Amino acid sequence: MGLIDDMLNGSQRALSRLITLSENDEEARQEIIKRIFHSIGNAHIVGITGPPGVGKSTTVDAVVTELRGRGKRVGVIAVDPSSPFSQGAVLGDRIRMQGNDENENLFIRSLASRGKLGGLSKVTNDVVKLLDAFGMDVIIIETVGTGQSEYEIAKMAHTTVIVLSPGYGDGIQAIKAGILETGDIFIVNKADMNGAAHAVKDIVGTVEFNFAVNEWTPPVIPVIAKKQEGIEIFVNELENHYNYLKESNLMEKKSKDRIEQEIEEHITSWIETNVLNYISHSGQKQKIIEQIYQKMDDPISLIHSHIKEMINGNFVK
Amino acid sequence: MKRPLRVVVAKIGLDGHDRGAKVIAAGFRDAGFEVIYTGIRQTPKKVAAIANQEDADVIAVSILSGAHNKLCGKLMELLKEQQADDIVCLVGGIIPNRDIEYLKSIGYAGVFTPGSELGDIVNFVKEKTKDRNQEYSL
Ligand SMILES: Nc1nc2c(ncn2[C@@H]2O[C@H](COP(=O)(O)OP(=O)(O)OP(=O)(O)O)[C@@H](O)[C@H]2O)c(=O)[nH]1
Ligand SMILES: [Mg+2]
Numbered sequence: 001m002g003l004i005d006d007m008l009n010g011s012q013r014a015l016s017r018l019i020t021l022s023e024n025d026e027e028a029r030q031e032i033i034k035r036i037f038h039s040i041g042n043a044h045i046v047g048i049t050g051p052p053g054v055g056k057s058t059t060v061d062a063v064v065t066e067l068r069g070r071g072k073r074v075g076v077i078a079v080d081p082s083s084p085f086s087q088g089a090v091l092g093d094r095i096r097m098q099g100n101d102e103n104e105n106l107f108i109r110s111l112a113s114r115g116k117l118g119g120l121s122k123v124t125n126d127v128v129k130l131l132d133a134f135g136m137d138v139i140i141i142e143t144v145g146t147g148q149s150e151y152e153i154a155k156m157a158h159t160t161v162i163v164l165s166p167g168y169g170d171g172i173q174a175i176k177a178g179i180l181e182t183g184d185i186f187i188v189n190k191a192d193m194n195g196a197a198h199a200v201k202d203i204v205g206t207v208e209f210n211f212a213v214n215e216w217t218p219p220v221i222p223v224i225a226k227k228q229e230g231i232e233i234f235v236n237e238l239e240n241h242y243n244y245l246k247e248s249n250l251m252e253k254k255s256k257d258r259i260e261q262e263i264e265e266h267i268t269s270w271i272e273t274n275v276l277n278y279i280s281h282s283g284q285k286q287k288i289i290e291q292i293y294q295k296m297d298d299p300i301s302l303i304h305s306h307i308k309e310m311i312n313g314n315f316v317k
Numbered sequence: 318m319k320r321p322l323r324v325v326v327a328k329i330g331l332d333g334h335d336r337g338a339k340v341i342a343a344g345f346r347d348a349g350f351e352v353i354y355t356g357i358r359q360t361p362k363k364v365a366a367i368a369n370q371e372d373a374d375v376i377a378v379s380i381l382s383g384a385h386n387k388l389c390g391k392l393m394e395l396l397k398e399q400q401a402d403d404i405v406c407l408v409g410g411i412i413p414n415r416d417i418e419y420l421k422s423i424g425y426a427g428v429f430t431p432g433s434e435l436g437d438i439v440n441f442v443k444e445k446t447k448d449r450n451q452e453y454s455l
Contacts (some may be wrong), residue, residue, distance in 0.1 A: 002454040013399065016372040017453065024320035031455050087321060088346035094367065095356035102366035109370055110349045112321070 004035050007134060012107060014136050019109055022126040029126060036133040042306050043075075043132040044242045049158030054165040055189035057096035058225040063140065064100050065228065066235045072138050075131035076108040077124055079143040087114070093142060107131065108109045113143075120152045122265060128156065138238075154182035158254060159241045163187045164203070180210055183218050184241050187234060191222035216244055217225045237280035278310055321351045322446055324375040327364045328357045329392070330382035336377040337431075343434040345377075348443075361388055365395035373404055374446050380410040386419060393424045405445045405448065409433070 003021075006014035021028040047151050049055050060076060067074050067140050078093035091110035100106055124141055131139045143149050154160040164182040186207065188199045196273060205222045219237050223230035245251040258309065279285045321404045326342045328335050335357050342352045353371045356366065368376050376396075380388060389408055396402045408420055409429040426445050429438055 004455050013369055013401070016370055020320070020372045021453065021455075022322075028453075035455070082351075083346060086347050086349045087349060088349045089321075090342050090346045090352045090354055092354045092356075094353060098363075102363070102370060107370055108367075110351075110353050202401070304365060 004032065007130070008036075008039065010104060010135075012104065015107065015130060016109070018130055019127050022130065022282055023111075023123060027073065033129065036129060040129050040132040043128075043136050043139045044140060044159070044238070045128060045157045046131075046238060047153035047160045048140060048142045048163060049153050049160070050163035050187075051145050054163050055096075055225050056144075057093040059163055059187060059189055059223065059231075059234075060093075060140055060142050061099045062223075062225045062228050063235060063238075063265050064097070064106060066231050067138055067255040068100060068105065070235070071082045073105045073136045074107075075134070075136035075139040076106075076130070077111060077127050077139065077141045078108065079111045079120060079124060079141065081144070081242045082112040082114045088112075107134070107136070114263045120149050121156055121261065122269065125262060125265075126154060131279050135251055155257055157247055158251070159184045161185045161238075163185060163189055164199065165190040166199045180206060183207075184216065185218055185234070185237050187230075188220065188222045189225050191230065192224045192227070194224055215248065216241065231239045275307060275310065279306065281301050322347055322374040322442075322449070323351045323371060323375055324354065324442070325353045325355065325364065325368050325371055325373040326377045326379070327359045327367070328379050328422065329357045329361060329364060329388045330357050330380050330384055331358060332381045333357050334377070334381055337381075338377075338416045340435065341377055341379065341409065344439055345442075350375075361392035361395055364392055365399060365401070366398070368404060369399055369401060374407045374449055375407065375442055377407045377409065380408065383411075385410055385412055386416055389420055390423060391424065397424075405442060405449075407438070407442070409438075 003014045003018050007018055018032055022032050029144050048060060050056055057078065062204065064074050064076065076097070078097070080089055080091045080093065082089040089112035091112060093110060094108065097108060102108065109127060111127065113120055120143055128139055128141070141153060143153055145162070150160070150162070157316060160182050164186065165188065186203050188196055188203065190196065200220050200222050207218050207220060221230055221234050221237065223234060225231070245254065279288070284306065286303060291302060321450065324345050326338055330336050342354045345352045353367065353373070355367055364376065364378070378389060378392065385408060393402065393430070396404060402424060406425045407427045407429065408425050412420070412422070412428055412430055420428050427438070427441050
């Protein structure tokens with residue numbers, strides 16, 4: 001029996017190996033996705049994002065405790081950036097996810113975003129599929145908000161949660177700048193600190209302004225993740241939102257949006273890999289650089305003509 | 318398959334000093350590893366479970382409490398149980414010579430005492446993990 005059957009039969013070790021393979025080995029990745037594709041689509045995918053240090057991991061830990069109490073099987077994906085210099089990464093979210101024992105009903109995986117454009121969804125999508133096929137009821141993705149990742153996560157997740165904390169002055173500014181539209185639920189963590197009530201009020205005001213015409217008004221929930229306070233209400237709202245999606249036609253729309261995004265990603269990454277390979281291997285890259293350097297041609301016209309030439313010549317195997 | 322190697326850096330035991338562990342973690346990161354840092358006060362059971370879920374190539378344990386033989390022994394036992402003793406395991410800490418021999422005899426690839434050079438540790442690990450591209454069948 002191979003890894004995929006072992007995984008489908010409940011082996012975490014096989015699941016763990018498959019994640020590594022799908023991340024690093026394109027051939028294995030294709031085979032994995034092909035074979036698990038029909039066993040997925042049952043998990044509630046939750047994205048949790050927000051500025052550094054607001055308590056996302058602590059909140060995830062508390063949510064896992066609550067979900068486990070409700071008998072749910074939970075998968076967690078914690079994404080941290082890679083160093084642009086060494087490509088290495090210190091993935092530290094697990095430090096604050098110690099409240100629950102790893103067992104067959106809880107699987108946590110740390111991922112490095114590897115600095116790619118659209119890096120978040122590229123590294124995360126396959127892991128979501130694997131956790132889904134493994135039989136997790138809820139899959140939580142934690143990522144640091146950067147202004148861009150919010151949009152990426154909103155496209156991947158059924159429910160997007162934005163975590164803020166009092167005293168995070170810029171948080172509100174960031175929200176006004178547009179991140180707001182991506183949030184289905186807002187958490188004000190560290191409600192034990194000064195300014196929490198003020199932050200909640202501020203966000204409620206902005207949310208109402210933006211969502212006045214929608215059926216779903218994002219709740220703004222004060223939480224003390226460290227003490228498990230407010231988490232029950234939060235998890236209730238997660239379930240409410242999931243039910244809302246299922247009862248309206250939004251679930252289908254979200255799923256199709258996600259498929260669209262995946263298609264675009266596959267196309268981009270396929271073209272990127274093949275064109276770059278072709279140019280590098282055929283030794284043309286140096287020539288192109290030289291031509292542009294000598295101002296014999298401008299970069300855009302030159303690259304376009306090369307790409308057209310390649311496509312016409314069926315340049316890939 | 319060329320890929321970044323994954324290292325779990327874990328502090329096992331009750332002492333709360335993790336400067337050394339953080340230095341090691343940063344060293345591995347700068348050498349291009351993906352480091353899963355677990356924080357302080359871990360149990361062998363927790364570390365074994367984390368290594369399993371993170372598909373660790375390497376586990377670097379830091380122990381300052383003196384209970385290294387017992388705790389490292391337990392961890393190795395658990396790794397064997399879950400058939401994960403192919404993971405390259407290291408221990409760092411204040412460890413007397415006779416215990417170094419013992420730890421190596423139960424399966425620890427390297428034991429590092431204070432004063433070890435970060436670069437040496439990283440190179441040691443690179444060497445030990447050179448052939449870690451296990452075959453697999455899907
Ligand atoms: N006062 C207070 N502190 C909290 C609470 N929840 C988390 N913290 C603290 O906030 C700090 C950051 O917590 P994390 O959970 O690591 O935050 P994060 O958003 O995941 O951080 P990054 O992943 O590094 O962006 C830690 O020191 C926590 O102990 C809370 O409810 N109240
Ligand atoms: Mg975190």
